[in-house]
Amino acid sequence: LPSSTALRASAARMSRAAAAPLARAMSGAPKIKEHAMVHFKISSNDHPLGVEKTHKTIANYWANPMSHPVWSEQELQSVEKTHRRPKDWNDRIALGAVKFARWAFDTLTMFKRGPLTEKKVLNRAIFLETVAGVPGMTAGMLRHLRSLRRMERDYGWIHTLLEEAENERMHLLTFLTMRSPGPVFRGAVVVSQGLFMNLFFITYLVRPAICHRFVGYLEEEAVKTYTDIVDAIDNGALAQWKTHPAPAIAVRYWHLKPDATVRDVMLAVRADEANHRDVNHTFASMQPTQINPFVATRQS
Numbered sequence: 001l002p003s004s005t006a007l008r009a010s011a012a013r014m015s016r017a018a019a020a021p022l023a024r025a026m027s028g029a030p031k032i033k034e035h036a037m038v039h040f041k042i043s044s045n046d047h048p049l050g051v052e053k054t055h056k057t058i059a060n061y062w063a064n065p066m067s068h069p070v071w072s073e074q075e076l077q078s079v080e081k082t083h084r085r086p087k088d089w090n091d092r093i094a095l096g097a098v099k100f101a102r103w104a105f106d107t108l109t110m111f112k113r114g115p116l117t118e119k120k121v122l123n124r125a126i127f128l129e130t131v132a133g134v135p136g137m138t139a140g141m142l143r144h145l146r147s148l149r150r151m152e153r154d155y156g157w158i159h160t161l162l163e164e165a166e167n168e169r170m171h172l173l174t175f176l177t178m179r180s181p182g183p184v185f186r187g188a189v190v191v192s193q194g195l196f197m198n199l200f201f202i203t204y205l206v207r208p209a210i211c212h213r214f215v216g217y218l219e220e221e222a223v224k225t226y227t228d229i230v231d232a233i234d235n236g237a238l239a240q241w242k243t244h245p246a247p248a249i250a251v252r253y254w255h256l257k258p259d260a261t262v263r264d265v266m267l268a269v270r271a272d273e274a275n276h277r278d279v280n281h282t283f284a285s286m287q288p289t290q291i292n293p294f295v296a297t298r299q300s
Helices: 004-027 073-077 089-109 118-150 157-176 183-206 208-235 248-254 262-284
Strands: none
Touching: 073 262, 089 118, 089 208, 089 262, 118 157, 118 183, 118 208, 118 262, 157 248, 157 262, 183 208, 208 262, 248 262
């Protein structure tokens, strides 16, 4: 019988022989960089399996991976104030809630008292965007959970709702480069978000149509607000924004021209809000199981 030393040597040779094919296969594989799987298509890392990217990312440049509109000059200039007249009690409840919210904000902040200033406008815009970013995320989450729970398709709504939420958040991040709110303002945002999010969540479970109509009317007010801001820029009250350079984050996000100004940013934001207005008014008039007409060619 072979000695124990000979058996161990034989086992080692067999182990090395078995591992050789695997080692040869691994030697030809691309080297995996740290975090190579994180946001692969927009990172500077190589794919761990060597898959070619569709585009190369410019160094030190971050492109938002969420779909969002990039408006033409004609589209920016053609936005108009519109109002959908309420037709049933759902519409009346939604419109009444928006009117109350606007009255409360104008009263508490004394927005209409005294001359229009840059501080007033930015405070209004920032607060508005902290509210406007809630509905899309909440509705998208609830429809996502519904799709999982019922094990059925969502008919394309989720994508549009999440895109809306991200778009509103980018509005907020843009305005925060122009003004940093104080602790009282931030506290008011925390309280209002807690109240609004939970109320919207519960209402969407019971009557999603009211929620989408509410957002439609809220965006009507947003279009009015940004139209008034553009008018104030043109009429002199906020004339400095006609020449003040647009924040870099806005230039990248909306693909604005390099010499874009804050006025151009306001036009882009207004066009986004008009889009959200029309989308939510459409959703409010649809059944939850109807196909989203805005993404009909790529159902979720």
